[in-house]
Amino acid sequence: MNTRPPYLIPSRGAKRTHYEHETICSILDEALFCTISYAVDNRPFSIPTAFVRYEDKIYIHGSVGSHFIREIEKGIPVCISVMLTDALVVAKSAFSHSVNYRSVIIFSNAEKVEDLETKRAAFEWLTNKIVPDSWDYLRPMTDSEVRKTTALAFTFNEASARMRDGMPNDEPEDLALPIWSGLIPLQTKRGQPVADETSKNIPIPKHLS
Template identity: 85%
Template sequence: MSTTPPYLIPSRLAKRTQYDTETICSILDEALFCVISYSVDNRPFAIPTAFVRYEDKIYIHGSVGSHFIREIEKGIPVCISIMLTDALVVAKSAFSHSVNYRSLTIFSKAEKIEDTETKRAAFEWLTNKIVPDSWEYLRPMKDNEVKKTTALAFSFEEASAKTRTGMPNDEEEDLELPIWSGLIPLQTNRLAPIADELSKNIPLPSHLM
């Protein structure tokens, strides 16, 4: 008998769903941002935020005064969602158009990080994910900056990935139509850095090249 919670079982196209740790971690490590959804007083909220995975948890941070942070740090249930798009799937009919994607849904609760050293480590992990190898180059965080920032961790034990790959799945009667079908690949690239006015005479550090 499956031990997967019913809310992680898809209502359609179940063959695209995966629960293995390798797939889940690969999506977490590639994505820079997620959306955290929650409910307060029967009102829904969905907040995009940067995150990082370290070992078996994901971490976010925010101002201690943030309404979003102050609500979810209480440990209320949240739904964390991520989607990476790899290609537009162009079929011979609009009905059969699709997207090649890798997505992730996580049900979890926040764990507030109280230990100062763990908080600093979480900030380092997140900083180096967003701008690789930048932590040591930057001015160190001040103690009061650490105190003004909340770090939250989330388990991803209750997570499911859903993916689509491949060419269009056209209807059989459409296969011989003289209409182009195929893929339009999509890609997110980091482009050349652009200096602000105060940095125009400062050499570009090696980690940004």
């Protein structure tokens, strides 16, 4: 018997849906940004933000004065989405075009991180995810900066992953058409660092090279 909530059960393409913890974590660890959606007074809101997974929670941060942060820290229901695109799938007809992707949808509620040391740790995890190995290189955050920043944690007990991989699925009658079909790979990669005016004479640190 399927005990998952209805909103985690796909209405179509069920074979692309996965619930394995390892699969979900692998996508969350590769993605740098998520989109958090919620509703207030029957009005929808959707905010993109950086995040990090640590163990069985994901963490975000924001200013204590942020309207977005102040609303969701109340614990209202949120939907968190992540998507990685790997290739454009070009078929012989526009109807059969698709995308190779890996995505995660999470339904959760924010937990405000109150403990100062846990907040510092969350900021370190997030900083090192966005710019690997940079936390110890940077000027340390002050206690005042930590207090001015809110850290929110979300469990992902109610989560599912969806993925597509492979070549186009053309209609049988289209396979013999003299129209090119295949994949256009997509890549997101880090480029060469560009120094600002204050850093032109400072060597690029090892973690950025």
